[in-house]
Amino acid sequence: MVVGNKLQVLDALDVAKTQWYHFTAIITAGMGFFTDAYDLFCISLVTKLLGRIYYHVDGAKSPGSLPPNVSAAVNGVAFCGTLAGQLFFGWLGDKLGRKKVYGMTLMLMVICSIASGLSFSSNPKAVMATLCFFRFWLGFGIGGDYPLSATIMSEYANKKTRGAFIAAVFAMQGLGILRGGIFAIIISAAFMASFHVPPDLSLPAALTYYWRLKMPETTRYTALVAKNAKQDASNMSKVLQMDIEAEPQKIEQEKIRYGLFSKEFAKRHGLHLLGTTTTWFLLDIAFYSQNLFQKDIFSAIDWIPSAKTMNALEEVYKIARAQTLIALCSTVPGYWFTVAFIDIMERFAIQLMGFFFMTVFMFALAIPYDHWIHKDNRIGFVVMYSLTFFFANFGPNATTFVVPAEIFPARLRSTCHGISAAAGKLGAMIGAFGFLYLAQNKDKAKADAGYPAGIGVKNSLIVLGVINALGFLFTFLVPESKGKSLEEMSGENENNGEGEAGASSSSSSNH
Numbered sequence: 001m002v003v004g005n006k007l008q009v010l011d012a013l014d015v016a017k018t019q020w021y022h023f024t025a026i027i028t029a030g031m032g033f034f035t036d037a038y039d040l041f042c043i044s045l046v047t048k049l050l051g052r053i054y055y056h057v058d059g060a061k062s063p064g065s066l067p068p069n070v071s072a073a074v075n076g077v078a079f080c081g082t083l084a085g086q087l088f089f090g091w092l093g094d095k096l097g098r099k100k101v102y103g104m105t106l107m108l109m110v111i112c113s114i115a116s117g118l119s120f121s122s123n124p125k126a127v128m129a130t131l132c133f134f135r136f137w138l139g140f141g142i143g144g145d146y147p148l149s150a151t152i153m154s155e156y157a158n159k160k161t162r163g164a165f166i167a168a169v170f171a172m173q174g175l176g177i178l179r180g181g182i183f184a185i186i187i188s189a190a191f192m193a194s195f196h197v198p199p200d201l202s203l204p205a206a207l208t209y210y211w212r213l214k215m216p217e218t219t220r221y222t223a224l225v226a227k228n229a230k231q232d233a234s235n236m237s238k239v240l241q242m243d244i245e246a247e248p249q250k251i252e253q254e255k256i257r258y259g260l261f262s263k264e265f266a267k268r269h270g271l272h273l274l275g276t277t278t279t280w281f282l283l284d285i286a287f288y289s290q291n292l293f294q295k296d297i298f299s300a301i302d303w304i305p306s307a308k309t310m311n312a313l314e315e316v317y318k319i320a321r322a323q324t325l326i327a328l329c330s331t332v333p334g335y336w337f338t339v340a341f342i343d344i345m346e347r348f349a350i351q352l353m354g355f356f357f358m359t360v361f362m363f364a365l366a367i368p369y370d371h372w373i374h375k376d377n378r379i380g381f382v383v384m385y386s387l388t389f390f391f392a393n394f395g396p397n398a399t400t401f402v403v404p405a406e407i408f409p410a411r412l413r414s415t416c417h418g419i420s421a422a423a424g425k426l427g428a429m430i431g432a433f434g435f436l437y438l439a440q441n442k443d444k445a446k447a448d449a450g451y452p453a454g455i456g457v458k459n460s461l462i463v464l465g466v467i468n469a470l471g472f473l474f475t476f477l478v479p480e481s482k483g484k485s486l487e488e489m490s491g492e493n494e495n496n497g498e499g500e501a502g503a504s505s506s507s508s509s510n511h
Contacts, residue, residue: 009219009236009244014159014485021239022165025156028215030172031208032145035109037176038183039078039138044323045184045316047074052312054124062308063315068450070128072433077132078139079432083425085143090418092144094411097226098152099217105148106209108141143425147418150405154413155218156239159485163342166402171335174393178332181324188317220486224410260412272407273416275477279351280400280424282471286358286464287392289431290385298322303378330386334393347399348480354395355472361388362465369458396471400424406481409490435460 047066056064066074085105092101112134119131149169157165216239222232233246258264298304304318342350361384365372372381400420408416440447440454447453454460481489 007223007247009223009232009247010485010487012236012240012242012244013156013219016158016240018158018161019240022157022161024211025153025215026165026168026172028208028211029145029149029153030169032105032109032142032149033170034172034176034179035113036082036142036145037173038180039113039142042180042184043075043078043135045320047071048307048315048319049312050074050127052315054127063312065307065448065450068436068448072436073132074128074135075432075436076429078135078142079425079429081136081139081141082143082146083139083422083429085140086146086418086422086425087143088140088418089144090147090414090416090421093148093151093414093418094225097217097221098148098155098414099212099215101144102148102152102212102215103209105141105144106212108137108144110209112138112141143418143421146401146421147405147414150401150417151414152215152218154405154486155220155410159483161343162406163347163402163482164339166405167335167339167342167398170398170401171332171339174327174332174335177327178324181320181327184316184320185324188313188320192313192317220410220413257411260415265412269408269416271477272479273419275474275479276400276404276407276416276420277423278474279396279471279478280404280420281427282467282474283355283392283396283400284424284427285431285434286362286467286471287397287431288428289435289460289464290388290392298382303382326382326386326389330390331393334390334395335398337390337394338398341394342398342402343482346480346482347403348475348478350394351396351399351403351475351478352472354391354393354397354399355468355475357391358388358395359465359468359472361385361391362461362468366458366461366465369461396475403478403481406484406486407479407489410486413486438463 051065051071052063054064055066055070065071089101089105115134116131116138119127119134121127121130150166153166153169154162216235217226217231219232219236222228222235229246229248233244237244258268298319304322307315310318338350365381365384365388371377404417404420405413437451438454439457439460440451442453442456444453455463479489
């Protein structure tokens with residue numbers, strides 16, 4: 001069972017057949033992403049309602065809408081919380097252990113999602129302040145789930161299907177988007193029929209709390225970071241349902257303890273970290289601007305009627321219906337195509353392919369934009385727009401999440417994933433806020449109330465195409481991890497400096 005200096009328990013995990021604990025880990029870890037996507041989807045609809053309810057002006061030709069600064073705050077405060085949570089909990093997961101921190105993030109999500117739904121008052125400023133406060137801490141909890149869920153899944157999985165398991169955790173986002181849309185359709189239809197249905201944002205996260213508490217600490221943390229051979233052997237004997245012998249002498253052999261800010265880390269993993277951060281950053285600029293402002297793009301091509309022709313519930317219903325159709329036909333299938341093919345194709349190939357086609361479809365939408373806005377061509381626009389979502393998810397949106405959980409040493413794995421994810425969230429903030437202003441009409445008189453003139457949807461799509469092209473180029477910095485153990489990628493199965501450096505350099509030259 002032992003290869004060279006590799007621990008028996010690590011080798012057993014790497015070659016283990018797919019078992020029930022793999023699937024419980026996917027569901028347990030994936031609920032955070034389900035909640036994240038549910039929240040992201042719902043807030044774009046909720047802002048429409050908040051504008052109509054709290055910023056309505058009697059006698060105005062158009063329905064009320066959130067002022068630009070308020071809209072930016074409501075949409076962006078969760079991103080700020082998520083970024084902070086990714087950095088903080090990523091670091092904490094390497095210091096205290098994955099399991100100890102995991103329950104904290106979930107309780108934050110449950111409490112703050114409920115509190116967000118209870119943010120109401122007769123005073124608009126009080127409503128927005130309360131909502132923003134709880135959305136920040138909701139984002140903080142969601143942010144912690146990124147590095148912890150990815151790291152836990154990578155450290156539980158076998159090397160043959162590890163990519164699919166990590167991607168399946170992330171694919172729960174797709175189901176969250178879909179459920180958010182379906183729930184919005186049901187709620188708006190029910191209210192139009194004068195029937196009340198209570199919100200349930202916190203339920204999916206709350207239901208997994210018990211299983212997170214029961215989940216044992218990962219073997220890579222217990223053995224390679226905490227160096228508790230006896231506890232590790234006991235935990236994994238139960239998980240794998242086989243006898244595992246404790247090997248304290250092998251755990252004590254590891255002598256290399258370089259830190260994140262050391263020259264040694266920069267030499268071995270510096271370009272890797274640059275690759276994972278830049279690609280995630282560039283991807284999220286494009287991905288989140290598309291996701292958050294689908295409703296604006298659909299309105300621009302008249303696929304959804306003008307807001308002033310509908311009441312508030314009709315608007316939510318029609319936007320939710322359009323967004324759910326996009327999710328059902330492109331977003332969700334894209335996630336699961338990645339799950340199906342990531343351990344057949346290389347991560348590198350999927351990411352390159354995704355960025356390439358996102359670039360192609362963005363330019364195909366942008367350059368002949370005047371053609372697409374004609375009534376007869378709107379369906380073609382929506383189909384091509386949907387394909388950009390498909391190749392984002394069967395592409396870099398999934399792989400940028402998977403790869404950072406596979407290529408860094410165990411003692412820095414959660415931290416480095418958190419840094420990569422935080423770079424992505426910074427990109428999401430730029431995409432969300434930038435697109436909010438950039439996509440406004442060039443004629444200020446035709447721009448949304450309170451916004452300055454922008455560069456228009458056409459030029460905004462060109463900018464997004466350029467960003468996707470840059471993501472394609474930076475992908476060449478990211479090493480391939482398909483079929484390799486986590487210790488092969490980081491060199492942690494060697495007990496000398498030359499062995500670890502050699503393993504790292506060989507992994508980076510895989511392309």
